[in-house]
Structure formats: structure tokens, C-alpha cells
Amino acid sequence: MCETCGCNVTPGNAHLAHTPDTRGRTAVTVLKDLLSANDREAAHNRAHFDEHRVLALNLMSSPGSGKTLLLEATIEALKDEFRIGVIEGDLETENDAERIRAKGVPAVQITTGSACHLDAHMVHGALHHMQLADIDILFIENVGNLVCPASFDLGQHRNITLLSVTEGDDKPAKYPVMFRAADLVLLTKTDLLPALDDFDPARAEHCLRQLANPAPALRLSAKKKLGLGAWFDWLRHEVAEQRARANKGQTLRPAVQPDGARLHTEMGHAPAAGRYLYRSI
Amino acid sequence: MHELSVCQAMLTQVTDLAREQRANTVHKIVLRVGPLAGVEPGLLRQAFPLASAGTLAEAAELVIEELPLRVRCETCGAESVAQPNRLVCGACGDWHTRLVSGDEMLLASVELSREEEDACVKPAAAM
Numbered sequence: 184m185c186e187t188c189g190c191n192v193t194p195g196n197a198h199l200a201h202t203p204d205t206r207g208r209t210a211v212t213v214l215k216d217l218l219s220a221n222d223r224e225a226a227h228n229r230a231h232f233d234e235h236r237v238l239a240l241n242l243m244s245s246p247g248s249g250k251t252l253l254l255e256a257t258i259e260a261l262k263d264e265f266r267i268g269v270i271e272g273d274l275e276t277e278n279d280a281e282r283i284r285a286k287g288v289p290a291v292q293i294t295t296g297s298a299c300h301l302d303a304h305m306v307h308g309a310l311h312h313m314q315l316a317d318i319d320i321l322f323i324e325n326v327g328n329l330v331c332p333a334s335f336d337l338g339q340h341r342n343i344t345l346l347s348v349t350e351g352d353d354k355p356a357k358y359p360v361m362f363r364a365a366d367l368v369l370l371t372k373t374d375l376l377p378a379l380d381d382f383d384p385a386r387a388e389h390c391l392r393q394l395a396n397p398a399p400a401l402r403l404s405a406k407k408k409l410g411l412g413a414w415f416d417w418l419r420h421e422v423a424e425q426r427a428r429a430n431k432g433q434t435l436r437p438a439v440q441p442d443g444a445r446l447h448t449e450m451g452h453a454p455a456a457g458r459y460l461y462r463s464i
Numbered sequence: 465m466h467e468l469s470v471c472q473a474m475l476t477q478v479t480d481l482a483r484e485q486r487a488n489t490v491h492k493i494v495l496r497v498g499p500l501a502g503v504e505p506g507l508l509r510q511a512f513p514l515a516s517a518g519t520l521a522e523a524a525e526l527v528i529e530e531l532p533l534r535v536r537c538e539t540c541g542a543e544s545v546a547q548p549n550r551l552v553c554g555a556c557g558d559w560h561t562r563l564v565s566g567d568e569m570l571l572a573s574v575e576l577s578r579e580e581e582d583a584c585v586k587p588a589a590a591m
Contacts, residue, residue, distance in 0.1 A: 208491055210575040211481060217474045217495070217503075217569045300466055331466035334502035334569075356549040360502040360567075363551075392559045395535065395551040 221335055224303035228310065228338025233434050235315040237268075238425040239323065241337055241437070243361060244345035245354075246327030249371040249405055251279045253345065253414075254322055256405040258286040261415060265422060268318040270309045272301040272326045279324065289313060300331035303338055319422060329358040340425060341366040342437045348372050348382040355390035363394045366438045367401070367417060374404035398438070467507035471515040474571055482520045482576050490521035492575035498531040498566035499548045505530060520576075533566035 216222060232239045242250045251271075258267055269290040271279040280292035291309040293301060306323060313321070323339060325332040333342075344365035346354050349372060355362035362368065368391055370384050388400045401417070403410035428435060474495070482490050497505055505528040512526045535546045537553035543564060544554025552559045 208575050208577045209485065209487070210492075210573055211485065212573045213477070213481065213571045214573075215477060215571050217470055217477070217571055220473055220476060298466075298469070302469070330502070334466060334470070359549040359551075360500055363500065390549070393550050393552060395559050395561045395563070397560075 218335065221303045224307055225336035225338040228303055228307055229340070229434055229436070231310060231315060232321065232338060232340070233429050235318070236426050236429040237315050237318050237321050238341075238422050239321045239337075239339040240421075241323045241325055241332075241339035241342050242345065243325045243329075243332045243342060243364075244327060245329050245347070245350055248327070248345045248347040248350065250324050250327070250345055251282055253369070253371065253403075253405040254283060254324065255286055256408065256411060257322075257415070257418070258283070258288050260411065261418070262286070262288060265319040265418075266317055268313055268315075268321045270301075270306060270313075270321065270323045272305070272324060274298075274326065289318075295326060299326060299328050300335050301325050301337055302335045306337045320418065329354065329361045333361040333364045336436070339437060340435045341421060343367045343369060345369045345371050346387060348376055348379055348384070352382045352384070352387040353390055355387060355394060355396075359394050362391055363396055364437065365391075365396060365398045368398050369414065370400060370402045372404055372406070373402045374407040374409055396438075467503055468511040468515060470503050470569070471508055471511040475515050475519055475521055477571055478524075478574050479520050481574055485576060485578060487576035487578045488520065490519075490524040490574060490576045492525045492527060493521060494527045494529065494572040494574070496529045496531055496568050496570040496572045498568045499533045500563070500567040501569035502567075503569055524575075529572065531565055531568055534564040535561035536564050537561050 229239070244250055254269060261267065267288045269280070269283045269288060271283065271290055271292045272295060273279060273292070274295055274297060276294070277292045280290040283290035291312045293305050293309050295301065295305065301323065323337055342364050344362055346368060348370060370387060373384070376382065384400070384402055391398065391400060399417070401410060401413045403414055405411070474493070478490055478493055495508070497503055497508070508528060509526060516522050516524065533546045533548060534543060535551050535553065536543045537556060537558055538560040539558040540553060540556040542553055542555035546552070546554065546566070551561055551563065553561050
């Protein structure tokens, strides 16, 4: 308990809280995540998904790693088993949504203009054009980018990061924020491996483990229909898990959320959401 | 890249807070950012003057405290310093670790003056 103001003081802010009042200013300790507005909207999206027992998956990767082709192959194989919907994120064009619609499933294209990532607000807007009651799996194909999309929660239940074998097996070491956020890593275009002797799938997986990430790393080729069985099984398992959670009124966020931020804001150190620590300085 | 949108989100929080406090000037904003937050402190600093122009925080000092990267080993229990792309235990080398600190992106505190305390009282500018 702080004797100056009577509020919670943490080891991290104690030195601030006792600064003498000299300039007639007020300092407010906030300790909120910078993206808390996005996170609130993401939680709102997630509540919509859960209400309709929809499994929402966020697909992230470099541009050209094969996200849309993977979705096309997945829809072809599973469209009689699951009702699939897709949200496409790109800077410009309706091309990807048209490719998905050609497979007979609903797709909404988000064109971000110059924004390098999707955020929860854009996804919420797209949801107004979808019938969630008619969907089992919603794929959100993020803007192709290994940097920014990792920082924005969209309301998804799982993050899937694709790494095509044409990109280099050290990508997880180069883009740790992205690969740390993955609940599943898909090594794509593996049909090209015989021609690419400098990509070692084992080394890519080693780089992933160095990020303390236990996510499965599946190898597949959507074009040659190689290794798709394990991916489909993962999807079946996740759909079943999501339905079981929804039936129990539970939800799930992707494996990596800012643990540090949670430690600072929810586990006893800091004021609860909406309550601030005030002091005069 | 996305530092401008992060900066805008931060300023929305700050100016909302200032209005809630009936303050007309924000003097200082303190952020805490870890190496795995996915935002670059240098780019945030560059984005700040652009994003804050015309807001209550236009003249504020932006302080970014960079936090250390630390992991705790789930196998041996040791806590150690880590690198962004090498989050293994510093003691036993196992990769089964949990991040203790380093992915935070927090608005830590805001320093502001209220209208009644400020000599020059102006209506709060709309953001």
C-alpha cells in the first residue's frame, strides 16, 4: 500500500509513485496494452465465433507462400465435410476472394489499401457480410507479411503460419515474433524440395523450437496433394475441440498472447482494467 | 510499418484518459516495450510526432522503456536472459521455456495537467 496516495504500488512503479509534487501535474499509471482497443474488438469477434460454434483460423505467411492455393485444395477436399468460409486480406484486388468463390464457398475480400496487416476492426466489418450460422471453419487469410500481422489479435482461435520451402529454412530465426505466435506451422511447396537442396525442413523445425514453440510443423504440397492428410486431421481435431469448448461456454485464444502484458495487468501487480493509479508529482 | 497504427491506438488511450481527467495537456507518456512485442521503439518515436499532431499530446515527451527478455525453464526451473530468436534456457539449454518478460507493449503511465491547475485554460481539442 502506498502511503502517499493509498493505491497499489508495484516494485516497477514505486519510485514513480513517491516522486514529490513539484509541477502541479498529475501522473496516471495505466499499465494497459497499447493495443487494448484492438484486443477488445477481437474478443467481441471471438464471442461471435463461439456463439455460432465457428472455428476461426488466422493464416499468416510471406506473400506467395501458397495460402490461397492451400485453401483451394482444402475446400476441394473438405467442402462436403465442413461448411467453410473465407475472409481474404490484401492491399488491393478481389482476386483471392474470386478464387475462393470459384470453389463454391463464401468469401469476403478486405482490401487494406496500404495497411500491412488485418486488425480486429476490419475483420468485424467483414463479418457483417458473412452468415456465421452457416459456417463451421472460417479461414482468415491475413495480408502476406511475416512482421505486422503477428501483433494484432483478430478474434481467431488459432494461428497458422506457412513457410514455403522456397523462402529459406532460417525464417523462424529471422522473424521470431511471427513464428512464436504460430500454433501450427505448415512447410509448403515440399514437392520442390528435391530441387532446393539448401532448404532443410529439420533445420526450419529446429529454428522454431529455439523460439520455445512446440507447434507441430507439417510438410505438404497443395499443388501436388502431398501431405495434406495430416493437415486435414489437424483441422478435424480443432473443429471438434472448438465445438466441445463452445458447448461448455469456453473459448480459446491463440497459444501466444503477450504473457508479459498479462503478468503486468492481471496477476495482481497493477490496477484492474478501468482503474488507474493516480499520483501527484 | 505498423508502428503508426500502434502509435495511434496508444494516443487514443492517452487522449481518452486525459479527457476523463479533464486535463488539457499531456506532458509525458511512458511506454514499456519488450524485444518480442513486434514494435520497434525507434519507429514508434518517429511515428509519434505525426500521430500526435493536433491532439492533447502534441507537445508530450515520449519515453520508451525497453524491457529485458527473460525466460523460465519448465525443465530445470532456472530463469535466464534470452535472445529474441533463441528463447532456450540459459542454464540447461532446453527449449521448453516460458517467457517471463519481453513481449510487453504497455502504456505504463501518463503525466498530464488538469484545467484548473493550468494557468492557460483552453478547451480540450478534439482528437
